[in-house]
Every structure is written in C-alpha cells, then in structure tokens.
Amino acid sequence: MSFATRPEALATKAGRRAFARNTEALRSQLLGVPRRPSRVTAKFSAKQLTENLASELVAKLPKAALASLLSLSTTGVASAADVFAPPPETNTTTINQAPQSVQFGASAPLTAPEVRSEYQLPEGNQWRYSDFVNAVEAGKVERVRFSKDGSQLQLTAVDGRRATVVLPNDPDLVDILAKNGVDISVSEGDQQGNYVALLGNILFPLIAFGGLFFLFRRSQNGGAGGPMGPMGGAMDFGRSKSKFQEVPETGVVFDDVAGCDGAKLELQEVVDFLKNPDKYTALGAKIPKGCLLVGPPGTGKTLLAKAVAGEAGVPFFSCAASEFVEVFVGVGASRVRDLFEKAKAKAPCIIFIDEIDAVGRQRGAGMGGGNDEREQTINQLLTEMDGFEGNTGVIVLAATNRPDVLDQALLRPGRFDRQVTVDRPDVQGRVAILKVHSRGKALGKDVDLEKIARRTPGFTGADLQNLMNEAAILAARRNLKEISKEEIADALERIIAGPEKKGAVMSEKKRRLVAYHEAGHALVGALMPEYDPVTKISIVPRGAAGGLTFFAPSEERLESGLYSRTYLENQMAVALGGRIAEELIFGEDDITTGASGDFQQVTRIARLMVTQLGLSKKLGQVAWSSSGGAQFLGASAAQPADFSQATADEIDNEVKELVERAYRRAKDLVVSNIDILHKVAAVLIEKENIDGDEFQQIVLASQAQQYLKKDAPGVSIPYQAA
Ligand SMILES: Nc1ncnc2c1ncn2[C@@H]1O[C@H](COP(=O)(O)OP(=O)(O)OP(=O)(O)O)[C@@H](O)[C@H]1O
Numbered sequence: 001m002s003f004a005t006r007p008e009a010l011a012t013k014a015g016r017r018a019f020a021r022n023t024e025a026l027r028s029q030l031l032g033v034p035r036r037p038s039r040v041t042a043k044f045s046a047k048q049l050t051e052n053l054a055s056e057l058v059a060k061l062p063k064a065a066l067a068s069l070l071s072l073s074t075t076g077v078a079s080a081a082d083v084f085a086p087p088p089e090t091n092t093t094t095i096n097q098a099p100q101s102v103q104f105g106a107s108a109p110l111t112a113p114e115v116r117s118e119y120q121l122p123e124g125n126q127w128r129y130s131d132f133v134n135a136v137e138a139g140k141v142e143r144v145r146f147s148k149d150g151s152q153l154q155l156t157a158v159d160g161r162r163a164t165v166v167l168p169n170d171p172d173l174v175d176i177l178a179k180n181g182v183d184i185s186v187s188e189g190d191q192q193g194n195y196v197a198l199l200g201n202i203l204f205p206l207i208a209f210g211g212l213f214f215l216f217r218r219s220q221n222g223g224a225g226g227p228m229g230p231m232g233g234a235m236d237f238g239r240s241k242s243k244f245q246e247v248p249e250t251g252v253v254f255d256d257v258a259g260c261d262g263a264k265l266e267l268q269e270v271v272d273f274l275k276n277p278d279k280y281t282a283l284g285a286k287i288p289k290g291c292l293l294v295g296p297p298g299t300g301k302t303l304l305a306k307a308v309a310g311e312a313g314v315p316f317f318s319c320a321a322s323e324f325v326e327v328f329v330g331v332g333a334s335r336v337r338d339l340f341e342k343a344k345a346k347a348p349c350i351i352f353i354d355e356i357d358a359v360g361r362q363r364g365a366g367m368g369g370g371n372d373e374r375e376q377t378i379n380q381l382l383t384e385m386d387g388f389e390g391n392t393g394v395i396v397l398a399a400t401n402r403p404d405v406l407d408q409a410l411l412r413p414g415r416f417d418r419q420v421t422v423d424r425p426d427v428q429g430r431v432a433i434l435k436v437h438s439r440g441k442a443l444g445k446d447v448d449l450e451k452i453a454r455r456t457p458g459f460t461g462a463d464l465q466n467l468m469n470e471a472a473i474l475a476a477r478r479n480l481k482e483i484s485k486e487e488i489a490d491a492l493e494r495i496i497a498g499p500e501k502k503g504a505v506m507s508e509k510k511r512r513l514v515a516y517h518e519a520g521h522a523l524v525g526a527l528m529p530e531y532d533p534v535t536k537i538s539i540v541p542r543g544a545a546g547g548l549t550f551f552a553p554s555e556e557r558l559e560s561g562l563y564s565r566t567y568l569e570n571q572m573a574v575a576l577g578g579r580i581a582e583e584l585i586f587g588e589d590d591i592t593t594g595a596s597g598d599f600q601q602v603t604r605i606a607r608l609m610v611t612q613l614g615l616s617k618k619l620g621q622v623a624w625s626s627s628g629g630a631q632f633l634g635a636s637a638a639q640p641a642d643f644s645q646a647t648a649d650e651i652d653n654e655v656k657e658l659v660e661r662a663y664r665r666a667k668d669l670v671v672s673n674i675d676i677l678h679k680v681a682a683v684l685i686e687k688e689n690i691d692g693d694e695f696q697q698i699v700l701a702s703q704a705q706q707y708l709k710k711d712a713p714g715v716s717i718p719y720q721a722a
C-alpha cells in the first residue's frame with residue numbers, strides 16, 4: 001500500500017465518471033484522500049462512530065484479525081480497499097483513541113424542530129468554517145461543490161443562498177456532510193481534471209476484493225479534440241474568438257452510434273427539422289431551438305450530436321462550455337455571441353455545447369469573480385437563444401451529466417425544452433457498440449463479441465472503444481495478424497485492474513499466502529448462493545494488490561442499481577473469506593495485513609446497510625433512513641439531522657451483528673470446504689492465474705468427490721453456476 005502511487009494512478013477522467021455515477025463513490029473518494037491524524041473535535045462524527053465501532057468489533061474478532069488491523073505496516077500483500085483507505089496513522093490513531101462522549105449535532109437545542117426553524121444562516125457569501133458546519137448540522141445546506149484541490153467549497157443553502165467556505169483539514173467533514181444528506185460533488189474544472197478514479201467497493205462492484213480497479217480512458221475528448229488546450233489565461237485572450245470548432249461535414253451517421261436507439265429515434269426528429277424546415281413551418285409548427293442530451297460521460301453524447309449534423313448534412317459547431325469561461329469577465333459572453341453569429345451565417349446547422357453545466361449551473365448569489373463571469377456567459381447564451389426564431393435553422397444541442405444542477409431558466413420553453421437521455425448501454429447495446437468498433441479491425445474467429453459484452457457491464461461506448469483499441473495495440477505488440485480472444489481478455493484486465501507487475505518478485509511464502517487469501521475470497525463467493533460468478537483469480541501482483549479475485553456482477557444488478565440485503569450480506573462474507581482462509585491455513589500468528597482493506601470494506605457495507613439503505617431489520621423499521629434499496633446512484637438518502645444516543649448504540653450493535661454473522665457464515669463455508677480451498681490454492685501457486693471456467697471445474701470436481709465421501713458437511717450448499 002502506498003499513497004505515493006495514488007495521484008497518478010488515479011488521475012484519470014474516470015473519476016469524473018465515478019462521480020457522475022454516484023455520490024457515494026465520490027464520498028469514499030473524498031474519504032480516501034491522504035489525511036493527517038484527525039484533530040480531536042468535540043463532535044462525534046459518523047466516521048468516528050464507525051471507527052470506534054470498528055475497534056469494538058475488532059475486540060470481538062479473532063486475535064489474528066485484530067493483529068492485522070492494528071499493525072498496518074505494509075507487507076505488499078495489500079488489497080484493494082487498502083488503496084482507498086485512509087493512511088495508516090489515521091487508523092491507528094482512532095483505534096487507540098480513548099472513547100469519546102457521543103454527541104451528535106452541533107448543540108443539543110438544534111434537535112428540537114422549533115429551534116431549528118429559527119436557526120439563522122450566516123450572512124454574506126463567505127462563511128466561516130464553523131458556521132458552515134453548524135448550518136450543515138442544522139440541515140440548512142443542500143449541496144456543496146468542492147474545489148478541485150479540496151481547499152474550499154461552494155455551498156447552496158436550502159433557501160438557495162450560496163457561499164464559499166475555505167476548508168481546514170477536517171477529516172470528518174465528508175461524513176458530516178453525508179450524515180446530513182448534503183449532496184456532494186467536486187468541481188470539474190478543465191478536461192484534464194485529475195480525479196480519483198475509483199469504481200471501487202460495493203458501489204460499483206465491477207470486480208471485487210484484492211484489487212485496485214478503475215476504468216480509464218484516454219482523455220481525448222470525443223469531437224472537441226481540436227486545438228483547445230487546457231491552458232487558459234492571458235494568452236487566450238487575444239484569440240478569444242476561436243474557442244469553438246466548426247466542422248462543415250462531420251461524416252458521422254447514426255449507424256456509427258450504437259446501443260442508444262431510443263435517443264436516436266428522438267433525435268431523428270431534429271434531423272428532420274433541419275432537412276425539411278418548410279414542412280414544419282408551413283404548418284405553423286415551431287421548430288425547437290434546443291435539446292439537452294443527458295447521460296454519463298462516454299456514452300456517446302458528442303458522437304450523437306455529430307451524427308445529427310451528419311445525417312442532416314449540416315455544419316457542426318462545437319465547444320465545451322468550460323472553454324467559454326476565462327479569467328476575464330465578459331470574455332465568455334463575447335465568445336457565445338461570436339459563436340452564434342458564425343453559426344447563424346451558416347444555418348441550417350447544429351451548435352453543440354458540451355458540459356453545459358460548467359456555465360449553466362443555477363445562478364444566484366455571486367461567489368466572486370469566476371461566478372460573475374459564468375453568469376454573464378449564461379445570460380448571453382439565453383439572450384442568443386431567445387433572440388433567434390426557431391426557424392433560423394440553428395439547433396443547439398447541449399450535453400450534461402448533471403441535469404439536476406442546471407439553472408431552470410435554461411430548461412424553459414424555447415430554450416432547452418427537450419431532453420434526450422443517453423444511458424449506459426445494456427448487453428445488446430454493448431454488442432452493437434463492439435461491432436461498430438470492430439469495423440476495420442482484424443478480429444480472430446475465436447472472438448465472441450457477445451461474450452465480451454457480458455463481461456463488461458457498466459462499460460460505456462467510450463470504454464468499449466478503449467477496450468478494442470487496447471486489444472489491437474496488444475495484438476500489434478505481439479506481432480499478430482489478427483486480434484484474438486486472448487488480446488481482448490488481456491486488454492479487459494488491464495483496463496479493470498491495471499497492468500500486471502511482471503517483474504515483481506514474491507517470496508514462496510508470500511505466494512502461498514496470497515494464493516490462499518484469494519482462493520478464500522473465490523471459494524466463499526462460489527459457495528454462497530446468489531453471488532456473482534468468479535471470472536478469474538490471480539496472484540500476479542498489480543497496482544497495490546498482491547492478488548485479485550474478479551467477480552462479474554450480473555447485468556440486472558448493475559443496471560437496476562439494486563443490491564438486495566442478501567447480496568450485501570454475501571458480499572461481506574466474500575470479503576472476509578480471504579482472511580479466514582489465511583487464518584485457517586497459516587494460523588493466527590502468521591497472518592498478514594493483506595486483509596485490512598477487506599475489513600474496511602466489510603464495515604463500510606454494514607454501516608451503509610444500517611444507516612442509509614434501510615436494510616437493517618431492526619433499524620429499518622425505525623424508518624430513519626428514507627428508503628431501502630437503490631440509493632447508490634446519485635440520490636443522497638434523506639437522513640434525519642440527528643438521532644439519539646440510543647439510536648447510535650443500536651446502530652453500533654446492528655453493524656457489529658451484521659459483520660459477525662457474515663464472518664461466521666464465511667468461516668463455516670471455508671472450514672467445511674477446506675479441500676477445495678487447498679486445491680484452488682495449489683493450482684494458483686502453480687499457474688498464478690485461474691479463469692472462471694477452470695475454477696468452476698475445480699469446485700465441481702471437489703464437490704463431487706465430497707459427495708461420494710458422503711460424510712462431508714459442505715455438500716449441502718449447492719454451488720451456483722453462472
Ligand atoms: N454509443 C456509442 N456507439 C459507438 N461509439 C461510442 C458510443 N458511445 C461512445 N462511443 C465512442 O466513445 C467516444 C467518446 O464518446 P463521446 O465523446 O461521444 O461521449 P460523451 O458522452 O460525449 O462523453 P463526454 O461527456 O466525456 O464528452 C466516441 O467518439 C465513440 O468512439
């Protein structure tokens with residue numbers, strides 16, 4: 001585990017995606033930022049609660065587990081969550097901390113509703129940090145947006161007021177925000193924005209346990225890839241008139257965009273307007289001026305916009321909204337004016353504005369210079385759109401992944417009054433996209449696009465394009481004439497888990513240990529009814545991980561974002577499987593720190609289940625979380641601003657119980673199937689990698705043997721084949 005590797009490993013655009021996907025991932029990203037030992041606050045945050053809880057929990061766990069949690073010195077057999085975890089000193093500090101008195105909320109009176117309604121928000125647009133925290137805890141802050149470097153944030157209060165807050169180094173902040181249901185986001189800045197890319201942990205379980213996983217994509221930003229460097233400032237001032245691109249013919253057609261037939265159907269209408277405006281105007285129909293393309297990054301919004309222009313045979317003007325806004329007030333507005341002027345001269349045509357949220361966020365109380373600039377820019381945009389008649393033949397398409405933050409004024413009739421959703425593709429969509437990106441590539445006969453599509457739930461068009469490209473590069477490097485199954489599988493793994501560390505030497509002992517650890521995860525996963533199938537186990541180190549076990553979450557699970565109680569419980573058991581295997585084989589004295597990340601993940605799942613997902617049987621009925629189920633994507637669970645000591649205790653107990661139960665279940669499974677564990681580990685030690693099919697065969701063969709022996713207790717749990 002090394003934090004030195006964090007920034008560059010995570011400095012990808014994928015972080016932005018993760019954020020768009022869910023605030024929860026974002027929250028854990030923020031939590032994962034390297035931090036110094038926490039200053040002791042009088043308040044007791046949700047995080048401290050968990051950690052105190054964790055220390056209690058630890059006391060209950062076997063000695064071995066305790067030892068590992070406390071000695072977080074690195075052995076190199078770190079696992080996935082390690083990378084996301086706060087640095088060791090934080091853990092140790094907290095675990096050694098004397099218990100503090102538990103006190104939620106800023107001060108007791110705030111809990112009484114009538115007092116809360118009298119609560120006065122601070123004045124001005126620059127709040128002191130302590131005032132800000134009080135406001136959050138009084139439930140008065142709706143959302144915050146962190147600056148990219150985390151040094152300050154912009155807040156939107158419930159009454160719409162906005163203000164800036166300079167942040168001290170408070171490791172509890174994110175939890176305070178989370179606990180109070182504040183919507184968190186991070187300012188996106190320019191395209192080169194360096195964001196932690198983590199699809200990690202339970203929120204996006206593309207794979208799990210023992211690996212650092214993130215999707216990455218070359219930051220070539222489809223379409224807008226012109227000369228628009230990220231360097232703003234004085235140099236650009238002179239050429240402020242050229243911040244957009246004009247393409248006379250995009251050459252893109254609807255056939256180039258796959259997996260979003262719904263969106264294409266809706267946009268077909270726009271194509272029709274552009275092609276035959278007279279047909280509509282003759283009937284007195286008003287041609288729409290603006291259309292908003294909404295969807296996560298990389299789903300092909302830019303490509304679709306180009307296709308509309310291509311299908312209609314009209315010029316395509318494009319820009320990224322963030323490019324409009326420069327340090328000089330007024331520049332953005334003049335750029336907008338310029339863009340519309342040029343476009344109107346070439347009508348009929350398409351104007352495409354990417355990342356419209358960069359300027360189109362709700363206006364309101366000014367927050368310093370940057371904001372005035374943004375306001376002027378958006379005002380200019382509105383003026384332009386109001387100014388031309390729908391029949392001018394200019395149609396503005398704009399893309400965003402945050403429709404929720406947009407200024408309502410933008411969405412009014414006559415502006416962006418149409419919305420087209422461009423979602424992540426489903427299996428069939430992915431097959432279609434893979435077909436598009438296989439064009440012109442020599443694919444081997446053994447390549448089955450449908451299979452690849454199944455293995456890539458959650459991938460966007462851009463991710464799939466990246467996959468095919470990486471595979472082609474691999475094939476070239478291997479001097480092959482065509483891309484085979486192998487190259488695609490390898491590319492997929494590289495994308496998900498990072499490249500293998502080929503040169504890394506592992507001692508024989510460590511190899512054995514990692515092999516048993518990973519086999520433990522895999523075994524529990526396989527024996528657990530209703531869990532995702534294992535697709536690969538590997539003890540080749542990569543990133544910070546000593547080994548990895550890959551699971552493939554089912555399509556419906558990813559698509560629906562629904563994680564059942566059973567599933568999450570199973571996931572906890574699977575996460576604990578690694579440590580349990582180590583313990584059983586190497587004894588309690590010889591275990592490693594490799595599972596500390598697993599433990600953190602387990603505690604996090606349990607806590608989430610209890611406090612946010614309403615999945616706790618006891619507390620769920622207390623209804624102190626808004627609803628069960630799909631809180632993963634975006635929507636922050638509405639939570640009460642405060643709760644009693646009794647409730648806090650109950651949460652503690654419930655979390656503890658959940659983890660203990662998972663531990664027992666996992667241990668029972670491993671103990672009664674120890675033969676299989678040995679077999680899997682042996683194969684791993686010999687071959688380093690086992691794929692899903694092979695693993696299944698080992699499990700089935702061993703189960704058959706056990707069955708013949710009859711007396712084996714493990715047979716009662718059927719293996720669930722994918
Ligand atoms: N549905 C799709 N079909 C085919 N290719 C796609 C699709 N979606 C994305 N791609 C590929 O990914 C590239 C990037 O996608 P694009 O820039 O259009 O996504 P976007 O939604 O605009 O993302 P961003 O918000 O990051 O700009 C495209 O140029 C295309 O090659």
Ligand SMILES: [Zn+2]
Nearest residue numbers: 079210578598
């Ligand atoms: Zn592990």
